[in-house]
Amino acid sequence: MSDNGVIFSTEALNLWYGKNQALKNINVNIKMQKVTAIIGPSGCGKSTFLKVLNRMVDLVPNVKYTGSVNLQGHNIFDENINLVNLRTRVGMVFQKPNPFPKSIFENVAFGPRIHGKHKKSELNELVEKSLRQAALWDEVKDRLNEPGLSLSGGQQQRLCIARTLANEPEVILMDEPTSALDPAATSRIEDLVRSLRKHYNIIIVTHNMQQAGRVSDETFFFLNGELIETDRTEVIFTNPKDNRTEEYITGRFG
Amino acid sequence: MTEMERNLRNKKIAEKVYFSMCGLFMILTIAVLFWILYDVASKGYSTINWTFLTDRPREQMTAGGIWPAIVGTFYVASLTIIISVPVGITSAIYLNEYASKGTLVRVIRLSIRNLSGVPSIVYGLFGLGLFAATLGLGTSLISAALTLSIMSLPWVITASEEALKAVPQSFREGGLALGATKWQMIRQLVLPNAISGMATGSILALARATGETAPIILTGAAFFLPALPTSLSDRFMAMPYHLYILATQHMSPAQVRPIAYATALVLIAMVMGLNMVAIIWRYQIRKKQTW
Numbered sequence: 281m282s283d284n285g286v287i288f289s290t291e292a293l294n295l296w297y298g299k300n301q302a303l304k305n306i307n308v309n310i311k312m313q314k315v316t317a318i319i320g321p322s323g324c325g326k327s328t329f330l331k332v333l334n335r336m337v338d339l340v341p342n343v344k345y346t347g348s349v350n351l352q353g354h355n356i357f358d359e360n361i362n363l364v365n366l367r368t369r370v371g372m373v374f375q376k377p378n379p380f381p382k383s384i385f386e387n388v389a390f391g392p393r394i395h396g397k398h399k400k401s402e403l404n405e406l407v408e409k410s411l412r413q414a415a416l417w418d419e420v421k422d423r424l425n426e427p428g429l430s431l432s433g434g435q436q437q438r439l440c441i442a443r444t445l446a447n448e449p450e451v452i453l454m455d456e457p458t459s460a461l462d463p464a465a466t467s468r469i470e471d472l473v474r475s476l477r478k479h480y481n482i483i484i485v486t487h488n489m490q491q492a493g494r495v496s497d498e499t500f501f502f503l504n505g506e507l508i509e510t511d512r513t514e515v516i517f518t519n520p521k522d523n524r525t526e527e528y529i530t531g532r533f534g
Numbered sequence: 535m536t537e538m539e540r541n542l543r544n545k546k547i548a549e550k551v552y553f554s555m556c557g558l559f560m561i562l563t564i565a566v567l568f569w570i571l572y573d574v575a576s577k578g579y580s581t582i583n584w585t586f587l588t589d590r591p592r593e594q595m596t597a598g599g600i601w602p603a604i605v606g607t608f609y610v611a612s613l614t615i616i617i618s619v620p621v622g623i624t625s626a627i628y629l630n631e632y633a634s635k636g637t638l639v640r641v642i643r644l645s646i647r648n649l650s651g652v653p654s655i656v657y658g659l660f661g662l663g664l665f666a667a668t669l670g671l672g673t674s675l676i677s678a679a680l681t682l683s684i685m686s687l688p689w690v691i692t693a694s695e696e697a698l699k700a701v702p703q704s705f706r707e708g709g710l711a712l713g714a715t716k717w718q719m720i721r722q723l724v725l726p727n728a729i730s731g732m733a734t735g736s737i738l739a740l741a742r743a744t745g746e747t748a749p750i751i752l753t754g755a756a757f758f759l760p761a762l763p764t765s766l767s768d769r770f771m772a773m774p775y776h777l778y779i780l781a782t783q784h785m786s787p788a789q790v791r792p793i794a795y796a797t798a799l800v801l802i803a804m805v806m807g808l809n810m811v812a813i814i815w816r817y818q819i820r821k822k823q824t825w
């Protein structure tokens with residue numbers, strides 16, 4: 281099942297926060313080795329959908345979900361699924377950069393360390409590799425012991441990406457990773473996303489149509505908890521089938 | 535002058551009056567505080583010397599020093615911290631990090647807050663009944679320390695919970711999203727950033743407990759006991775109680791007044807010292823914190 285080009289597939293996924301249904305019967309396949317953008321108006325369930333994929337949504341009190349979400353053929357709603365393992369395979373970058381109050385090095389080494397890698401040489405290598413992949417190495421290589429929080433917002437976000445990469449995940453979830461950044465920092469993150477797409481499956485939530493157009497291969501359009509349309513990004517943006525998608529894309533609402 | 539201008543002017547005057555009142559009361563409070571300190575210091579200062587700090591009371595407490603009371607207070611305070619801090623911090627971690635945020639936890643939290651308002655004499659009675667009588671520990675150092683611990687727990691728990699709440703949620707989420715277990719997350723991301731707040735809160739709680747008299751009178755403090763306690767089941771002298779005796783129970787209060795003031799001064803110095811440590815510590819941590 282893992283070689284049909286699908287990384288995640290959801291079946292009849294429904295989710296409620298208390299009595300409020302945030303996801304309604306989502307059936308979708310997320311393709312491998314692609315950047316998938318999730319767009320839709322505020323409150324339509326984009327973040328919720330993303331947080332289901334690494335079960336971070338479990339942290340919300342009173343959350344309830346049904347259906348199934350398969351990661352490479354294994355249902356992540358299974359009661360004996362190992363959440364530590366799932367979240368190591370499916371990393372997440374948050375909307376607001378959230379480096380830990382530790383050094384740059386320790387931020388990146390956090391994941392490997394908690395997963396039992398303690399050898400200094402191994403950690404050094406992994407930290408450098410991750411920072412390089414996150415296009416941050418040149419800027420920080422001489423100040424690895426300085427606090428991660430001393431970096432600029434854009435650098436902090438790349439540090440968070442590096443921190444996620446250090447776990448060597450299969451999937452990276454990004455929830456509006458550039459919404460707290462200025463245009464220059466945004467474009468660096470976008471370049472980074474494009475460069476990472478060869479090795480990782482990336483799912484990115486964005487409010488910015490141009491961004492979705494620039495970085496993604498596939499686009500999902502959500503509205504009021506429903507998945508309205510999925511297609512290749514250029515199709516969604518040039519020739520959407522559903523007129524609600526078209527209305528959203530052309531800026532008539534949202 | 536238009537209606538609006540007049541309104542604005544009136545508001546400004548009201549504001550001025552209000553701020554001056556606040557300032558006045560603040561100055562008044564500080565003045566009273568300093569007056570008390572000055573009074574105690576001026577009357578007690580000349581009695582304090584090396585012998586006073588290291589000798590035991592002599593000649594019906596009219597001479598000698600307060601060494602056994604200092605030691606007793608030190609012992610009971612240390613025991614209190616050893617007992618209440620681990621229990622308090624663990625409870626706070628459980629309440630804040632593990633317990634699901636339901637009605638039960640709210641009720642528990644509310645009860646804890648209310649417990650910190652219970653008069654200390656009530657804790658004394660409780661300690662006398664539970665530790666001294668029911669558990670058979672007698673009136674002793676350990677009974678008194680347990681009683682003070684129970685009394686300090688609400689403060690320690692509340693301060694520790696505040697410290698935990700001050701740690702940004704984004705650290706917790708970031709840790710869990712990297713595949714940390716809940717305990718790894720707490721251990722490595724929450725506690726290091728909360729521990730200083732917990733410690734300073736605990737010191738402040740201890741400072742308050744150190745000055746308490748009622749709970750220890752009922753559970754273990756002795757009127758006069760020149761020998762130092764050698765085991766947990768011994769009774770002990772303590773500064774607040776010693777002060778109380780000198781001030782109200784002594785047969786010639788006028789004669790021992792300087793000793794009473796000197797004792798008060800030592801006690802105040804100890805409590806203020808603890809508070810200062812906590813405040814300076816907290817200040818330095820705040821300065822270092824970048825989030």
Ligand SMILES: Nc1ncnc2c1ncn2[C@@H]1O[C@H](COP(=O)(O)OP(=O)(O)OP(=O)(O)O)[C@@H](O)[C@H]1O
Binds near residue numbers: 300302320321324326
């Ligand atoms: N923790 C929560 N508790 C209760 N309801 C929530 C919670 N998080 C989200 N919701 C609700 O679920 C719905 C979907 O929210 P979600 O955050 O997934 O939207 P979104 O598409 O990410 O919006 P935005 O673009 O503003 O980030 C909304 O109606 C929201 O109010």
Ligand SMILES: [Mg+2]
Binds near residue numbers: 328455
């Ligand atoms: Mg969102």
